[in-house]
Structures are given as C-alpha cells and as structure tokens.
Amino acid sequence: MTIKIGLLGFGTVASGIPFLLTENGEKIEAAAHSDLEIAKVLVKDDDEKNRLLAAGNNYNFVTNVDEILGDADIDIVVELMGRIEPARTFITKALEAGKNVVSANKDLIATHGKELISLAQDKGVAFYYEAAVAGGIPILRTLANSLTSDKVTRILGVLNGTSNFMMTKMVDEGWTYEAALKTAQELGYAESDPTNDVEGIDAAYKAVILSQFGFGMTIDFDDVAHKGISNITPDDVTVAQELGYVIKLVGDVQEVASGLSAEVSPTFLPKEHPLASVNGVMNAVFVESIGIGESMYYGPGAGQKPTATSVVADIVRIARRLNDGNIGKPFNEFSRPTQLAQPDDIKAKYYFALSVPDRKGQILRLAEIFNAEDVSFEQVLQQKANGTTARVVIITHELSKTQLANITEKLQAQVDFDLLNSFKVLGE
Numbered sequence: 372m373t374i375k376i377g378l379l380g381f382g383t384v385a386s387g388i389p390f391l392l393t394e395n396g397e398k399i400e401a402a403a404h405s406d407l408e409i410a411k412v413l414v415k416d417d418d419e420k421n422r423l424l425a426a427g428n429n430y431n432f433v434t435n436v437d438e439i440l441g442d443a444d445i446d447i448v449v450e451l452m453g454r455i456e457p458a459r460t461f462i463t464k465a466l467e468a469g470k471n472v473v474s475a476n477k478d479l480i481a482t483h484g485k486e487l488i489s490l491a492q493d494k495g496v497a498f499y500y501e502a503a504v505a506g507g508i509p510i511l512r513t514l515a516n517s518l519t520s521d522k523v524t525r526i527l528g529v530l531n532g533t534s535n536f537m538m539t540k541m542v543d544e545g546w547t548y549e550a551a552l553k554t555a556q557e558l559g560y561a562e563s564d565p566t567n568d569v570e571g572i573d574a575a576y577k578a579v580i581l582s583q584f585g586f587g588m589t590i591d592f593d594d595v596a597h598k599g600i601s602n603i604t605p606d607d608v609t610v611a612q613e614l615g616y617v618i619k620l621v622g623d624v625q626e627v628a629s630g631l632s633a634e635v636s637p638t639f640l641p642k643e644h645p646l647a648s649v650n651g652v653m654n655a656v657f658v659e660s661i662g663i664g665e666s667m668y669y670g671p672g673a674g675q676k677p678t679a680t681s682v683v684a685d686i687v688r689i690a691r692r693l694n695d696g697n698i699g700k701p702f703n704e705f706s707r708p709t710q711l712a713q714p715d716d717i718k719a720k721y722y723f724a725l726s727v728p729d730r731k732g733q734i735l736r737l738a739e740i741f742n743a744e745d746v747s748f749e750q751v752l753q754q755k756a757n758g759t760t761a762r763v764v765i766i767t768h769e770l771s772k773t774q775l776a777n778i779t780e781k782l783q784a785q786v787d788f789d790l791l792n793s794f795k796v797l798g799e
C-alpha cells in the first residue's frame with residue numbers, strides 16, 4: 372500500500388524530506404508498513420514552480436491548494452509554509468476534509484493550536500508537530516510518551532538555534548551581531564523574519580507548546596514574557612564570565628504552588644549547568660521531574676535535515692496508525708485546567724547592571740532600594756566606567772517577580788542612575 376502526501380511549501384525543511392525518503396526508504400517503509408509518496412507539492416506561483424523544476428526537483432508542483440485538499444488519494448498534508456496565514460486556513464481546510472496533518476509551525480500551534488487540535492479530534496484525524504519545538508530533538512513525543520509516568524516540575528530550554536548560534540559566534544569568535552545573523556540566515560536556521568529569533572518570540576512559541584506537553588496546561592502566548600538577545604552587551608558577557616556564568620537565551624516553564632509560569636529571557640547560567648555548554652545551533656531541553664530527577668535532551672534545533680527528520684517521524688507515525696486503524700489519537704493526551712502562577716510566587720536570583728555617578732554614597736542608595744524591598748545582595752562589583760560614572764553589577768539572592776518590578780521601577784526613577792540591564796540568574 373502507498374500512502375500519499377501533499378506538501379504545502381517547498382522551502383528549506385520540505386526539501387529535506389525527499390532525502391530521507393530516498394536514503395532511509397527501507398527502514399521508513401518497515402516502520403510505516405507502507406510506501407510513502409510525495410504526490411503533490413504546493414508552491415506560491417508558476418515562477419517558483421518553474422524555478423524548482425529547472426533545479427531538477429521532479430515533483431507534481433501545484434499552485435492551488437484545492438488540488439491537494441480535494442484529492443481523495445492524499446492522506447497526509449504536511450504544512451511547512453510557516454507563519455499564521457495562509458497556513459492556518461489551509462490546515463483548517465485539510466482537517467475539515469478529513470486529512471491528517473503534520474506541521475512544524477510553532478507560531479501557528481502556539482497561537483491557534485487549541486482550535487486546530489480540537490478540530491482534528493472532532494474529525495478523528497491526526498495533527499502532529501514534533502518538529503515545531505527544538506527541530507531535530509524528539510522532545511514532544513518524549514514528554515508525551517516516555518515521561519508519562521513522571522511529574523515534570525520545570526523545563527528549561529535553549530530553544531532558539533539562531534540566537535544560540537549568534538551568541539556563540541559573538542562571544543567565542545568575536546563576530547558582529549550582523550555577521551552572525553547573516554550567517555544564521557544563510558545556513559537556514561533563522562525564521563523568514565529573524566526578529567522572532569532574536570527577540571525571544573520563537574522560543575516563547577516553543578515554551579507554549581512545551582507547557583502543554585510537560586504540564587498539560589495551554590497557556591496563551593501573551594502570558595509568556597519574552598526578552599531577546601539584542602540588548603545583551605559585551606560588558607554583560609564579560610562580567611558573566613568573570614563571575615562564573617554563561618549568558619544564554621533560556622525558556623523557563625515551571626510549576627510553583629500557585630500555578631504555571633513561562634518566560635523566555637537572557638539568563639545567567641552557572642558554567643557547570645548542563646545548558647551552559649549548549650553551543651552553536653544546538654538546542655537542549657533540560658527537564659526537572661520527580662521521577663527521573665534531571666534529564667537533558669540535546670540536538671540540533673534548526674536546519675534542513677534535523678527538522679525534516681522530525682517531520683518524517685510524524686508522517687511515519689501517521690502512516691502506521693492508518694494501517695493499524697487507530698488514527699485520531701491526540702498527539703498529547705495530558706490536559707488539565709490552566710492556572711497561571713502569581714508574581715509573588717515566581718522567584719529567582721537577578722543580575723542588575725547600572726551606571727551610577729562615581730561619588731560617595733551611591734552603593735548606600737542602591738542598598739537602601741534593595742533593602743526596602745527586603746532583597747539582599749549576593750555579589751556586588753563596581754568598575755570605573757569613565758571620569759564621572761561607575762558601572763555597578765549586583766547579583767541578588769532570590770526575589771519574586773513583584774519585588775523585581777518594584778526594584779526596577781525605583782531604579783528607573785532615580786534620575787542619575789541608568790539601569791543598563793537586568794537578567795535572571797540560575798543557581799542555588
């Protein structure tokens with residue numbers, strides 16, 4: 372039996388699928404209990420079709436999605452267009468037409484996943500999206516299946532390959548921000564609009580999806596605070612190194628007494644933390660749980676073949692279920708009411724970098740502000756900046772989001788203080 376696939380889009384990831392179907396055909400066929408065939412490929416227009424044909428891609432390219440959605444022989448629609456529209460409309464129509472859908476579209480799943488998952492359920496079809504989080508790392512299926520007996524308490528992740536690649540090049544090899552971004556784009560790591568990568572938005576989408584699989588809660592994208600890498604300065608990187616930390620863009624989803632908290636922010640990781648050595652385009656998901664304790668899942672988070680590998684794994688799983696007659700089981704069955712954590716209950720240590728006048732009494736003023744909020748210093752460092760100002764770096768003991776907001780507001784209200792940056796610090 373042959374299972375036919377309709378591809379929506381033929382960009383970086385999609386063009387990696389034929390490689391796997393050819394090079395690993397025997398194993399895929401044995402697992403799927405079928406042959407898999409790319410029957411049709413949707414492209415934007417005739418220009419794109421002609422360009423792809425001229426480049427030697429021998430597929431049945433179509434420019435109207437209805438040629439795929441209306442084709443009764445196509446069982447699986449694979450959406451690899453990215454962004455919200457028209458992907459959302461096409462997936463909705465595909466599910467309504469009773470087709471099984473595979474997608475790598477974290478933007479869409481993080482913002483409209485609920486409606487699509489429920490539509491797939493109503494129609495009794497599969498909607499799988501392993502590649503949406505951490506590209507080549509099979510983290511969603513691991514959380515849904517292998518960790519089913521465990522209770523996850525926190526997920527920390529280096530979830531954006533582009534920004535991690537950029538930070539690694541900038542810190543280790545002195546590349547400029549622009550050069551690092553350009554290379555990440557050339558290597559096919561970055562989103563079509565790289566703002567999502569560097570501003571923490573892409574990682575926040577992934578945090579939303581991880582919260583569903585790890586904690587059974589569907590948090591809204593708007594409830595995931597996100598801050599990117601563009602405001603990290605060379606001074607922050609140097610101080611981090613001096614104090615024994617590495618700065619990485621980290622997604623952090625944790626369950627505290629009052630509920631779930633999720634955020635993405637540049638984070639000081641102690642050098643010995645397993646996430647601190649995740650470099651380049653590599654991603655890692657560090658899971659804390661009551662059973663296993665600590666486990667980390669590591670691999671390429673972007674790129675053609677790694678992401679295509681996760682996409683094809685979903686296709687194979689669907690083909691197998693079609694053959695076994697048990698299609699329609701949700702990708703993730705863990706679901707419970709969503710409850711967000713209270714700001715008072717979300718605690719971490721923080722790094723503050725400030726520029727202050729270089730004259731007596733300034734450390735005392737800072738101490739008074741932190742003391743008024745009942746927050747104590749763990750480390751304080753003062754460096755001469757120029758003739759009139761000094762740079763002060765403070766690492767605090769644990770404080771809550773409420774205390775963080777109050778301290779930030781008070782620091783910003785001091786006309787002669789300049790709050791340069793504040794980042795979360797991981798560790799005891």
Ligand code: HSE
Pocket residue numbers: 503505506530531532533534560561562568573672673674
């Ligand atoms: N732009 C994403 C990244 C691709 O850099 O991680 C994978 O989602």
